[in-house]
Amino acid sequence: MKIPRALTIAGSDSSGGAGIQADMKTFSALGVYALSAVTALTAQNTLGVSGIVQIEPEFVSAQIRSVVLDIGVDCVKTGMLANSAIISRVAADLEALEVKNLVVDPVMISSSGVRLLDDDAIETLVTRLIPMALVLTPNLHEAEVLTGIRVERLEDMREAAVRIARLGCGYVLLKGGHLRGNPVDLLYDGSRFRQYSGVRQETANTHGTGCTFASAVAAFIARGLRVEQAVSGAKAYVGAAIAQGLPLGRGFGPLHHFYEFYTFLNS
Numbered sequence: 001m002k003i004p005r006a007l008t009i010a011g012s013d014s015s016g017g018a019g020i021q022a023d024m025k026t027f028s029a030l031g032v033y034a035l036s037a038v039t040a041l042t043a044q045n046t047l048g049v050s051g052i053v054q055i056e057p058e059f060v061s062a063q064i065r066s067v068v069l070d071i072g073v074d075c076v077k078t079g080m081l082a083n084s085a086i087i088s089r090v091a092a093d094l095e096a097l098e099v100k101n102l103v104v105d106p107v108m109i110s111s112s113g114v115r116l117l118d119d120d121a122i123e124t125l126v127t128r129l130i131p132m133a134l135v136l137t138p139n140l141h142e143a144e145v146l147t148g149i150r151v152e153r154l155e156d157m158r159e160a161a162v163r164i165a166r167l168g169c170g171y172v173l174l175k176g177g178h179l180r181g182n183p184v185d186l187l188y189d190g191s192r193f194r195q196y197s198g199v200r201q202e203t204a205n206t207h208g209t210g211c212t213f214a215s216a217v218a219a220f221i222a223r224g225l226r227v228e229q230a231v232s233g234a235k236a237y238v239g240a241a242i243a244q245g246l247p248l249g250r251g252f253g254p255l256h257h258f259y260e261f262y263t264f265l266n267s
Contacts, residue, residue: 004032004222005072008215009064009090010079010107011040011052011116017254018044018208023077025257026215030237032222035071037063039090040082040116046207046249049114054082057089064093075101077218078129079211084121091128101221104133104169105214106142111207111252122146131168135227137214138164139175154184161188171227173217175210185213187231194228196235205245205253212255213238 006027013019020036027034039060043051067073076099081087094102106125108117117125122145130136140151143160146167151160154176161172165188174186185196216234217227225233244259256262 004074004219004224005035006032006215006218006222007035007037007064007067007073007076008079008218009037009039009060009076009081010105010211011042011082012038013208014041014043015045015207015249015254017046018211019079022208022211022255022257023079023215026212026237027219027222029257029260030216030219030223030233032074032219033071035067035073037067039086040080042080044110046251046253048251049110049116052082052114052116054086057085060086061089061093064090065097068097068099073099073222074224075103075218075222077103077105077215079105079214080107080116081121081125081129082116083118084124087121087124087129091132094132099132100134101218102133103135103137103214103218103221104129105137105210106130106146107210108142108145126167133169134221135171135173135214135217135230136164136167136169137173137175137210137217139177139210140179143174152179154179154186157184157186158188158193161186161193165190173214173231175213177209185231185235187228189227194231196231198235198239201239201242203242203245204251205247205255206242207252207254209238209242209255212241212257
C-alpha cells in the first residue's frame with residue numbers, strides 16, 4: 001500500500017492554529033502522512049505574535065534532507081520562510097532532491113500585522129522559489145506586494161494573477177477571502193481562469209485559514225489529484241473547518257481541522 005506523504009516547510013505556531021501545526025493537522029485530516037521542517041519558532045496566540053526566533057538555514061536543510069531521503073515525499077508545501085538565506089537553501093534542497101510537486105504559500109505578514117518575512121527576502125522568493133512552484137497561493141495583500149497594484153475587486157484579482165503567473169509558477173491560486181462580500185478564490189493556469197465561490201461565515205474562528213487552504217491543496221496533490229480537483233477539495237474542507245471553528249482564546253480562534261472525527265464536540 002502506497003501512503004501519500006507531504007512535507008511542510010514553515011514556522012511553528014505555539015497556539016497550534018496556524019503555521020506548521022495547521023499544516024500537519026490538515027495533512028493528517030485528509031489522509032496524508034505529515035512530515036515537517038521548522039523554519040522559525042513563534043510565540044503567539046489568538047491575539048497575535050509576540051516573538052520570533054529564526055532557525056539557521058543549515059538546520060532547516062538538515063530537516064528537509066533527513067525526511068525526504070528516508071521517507072520520501074509526494075508534495076511539499078512551504079509557508080513562513082522568514083529570510084533570504086532560508087529561502088535560498090530551501091530552493092537549492094528542493095531542486096537537488098528533484099521535488100516535482102511544490103505548493104508555495106508566500107507568507108509575508110501575520111493576520112495580526114506582524115511581519116513574517118524580511119523585506120530583502122521578497123526578491124529571493126520571487127527569483128528562487130516561485131519559479132519552482134506548481135501552485136502559488138498568495139492572499140490579496142501578498143498579491144499586491146508581488147505585483148505593485150491594488151487588489152480590491154475581482155477584476156483586480158484577474159490582473160494580479162496574470163502578472164504573478166509571469167514569475168514562472170505553474171498555477172496561481174489567488175485567495176480572495178479579504179474581499180468584501182462572499183469570498184471568491186481565483187485559479188489561473190497561464191491561459192484560463194477558474195473561480196471557486198464560497199459563502200462568508202460570521203465567525204471569529206478563522207486563525208490559520210490561509211495555511212490550511214494551501215496545505216489542503218498540497219494534501220490532495222499528494223494523493224494524486226489534479227490541481228483543479230485539489231483546489232475544489234481544499235475549498236470544501238476549509239469551508240467546513242471554518243464552520244466548525246473552535247471558540248478558543250480571547251481573539252481569533254482556530255479552524256477545526258478534525259471536525260469530521262471529533263463528533264463528540266457537536267453532541
